[in-house]
Amino acid sequence: MVLTATNQDRASLRKTLRQARRALTADQQQQASLALLNKVRDAELLPQSGHCAFYLSNDGELNPTPLIQHCWKIGLSTSLPVLHPFTRGHLLFLRYQHNSAMQHNKYGIAEPKCEVTNVVPLLQHKVIFTPLVGFDLNGNRLGMGGGYYxxxxxxxxxxxxxxxxxxxxxxxxxxxxxxxxxxIPLHMIVTPNRIIKC
Structure with missing residues (x-):
């Protein structure tokens, strides 16, 4: 599939790719999540310590929940993106634990309740795992179109x-x-079947 540089093409491709990932069955999604966990763990992509940022899956995105739970098990701190309450179009990252108080943002996505004491500064992260709509082998990422990341x-x-x-x-x-x-190009892309170093 090839994309040219017009906004119309980006919108059309975004729609096509979102439909493709939403078409995956619940069983396929679950298998993909477990395969992701194994890929990341076997390739030792997690740091020995520090913070890792994740997301909660929505709209057919690859679900990192088993990977998040693995981080908790081995003692890594995890955070999730939250719509910034003061800087429009930006994200904050908040500490995420199994008992975190959650709320839904304007897009219907669950996120930790915004409390200053739980903010994890961006530069304190060792790894930031991002969702995406589309990608190529050069590490270019097509997002949902809001530009938040x-x-x-x-x-x-x-x-x-x-x-x-x-x-x-x-x-x-x-x-x-x-x-x-x-x-912002990615350093790496991980799918259930591949690790692509960019």
């Missing part, structure tokens, strides 16, 4: 030591995505 992660362009890893189903790969100035 690109704006939030823009400060990491010059940062070292933080790995950005996209999680996706294999059906979300495309041949090429146009790179925009504001796009």
């Amino acid at each position: 690109d704006r939030t992660l823009a400060s990491l362009k010059s940062a070292t030591g933080i790995r950005l890893i996209g999680l996706a189903h294999d059906c979300q790969q495309v041949d090429a995505l146009p790179f925009q100035n504001w796009d």
Whole structure:
């Protein structure tokens, strides 16, 4: 599948890829989640200590919940993105534990209740696992179109030591995505069947 640089094409491709991932059955989704856990664990992609950012799956996204639970089991701290309450179009990352108080944001996605004491500064993360709608082998990521991750992660362009890893189903790969100035490329993409180093 090839994407050219127009916004219309991006919107059309986004729709097609979202339909593809939503078409996966509950059993396929569950198998994909467990395969993701095994891929990340076997490749030793998790840090020895520190914070890892995740997301809660929505709209057919690859579900990282088994991986999150594995992090809890081995003592890694996890966080989730929250719509920033003061800076529009940005995300905050809040500590996420099995007993975290949750609420739904304006998109209907569960997120931890925003409490200052639970904020994890971006630069304290060792790995940030991001959802995506589409990807190519160069690490380019097509998101949902809101630009939240690109704006939030823009400060990491010059940062070292933080790995950005996209999680996706294999059906979300495309041949090429146009790179925009504001796009934040990924270091790696993990699917249930592959690890793609970019």
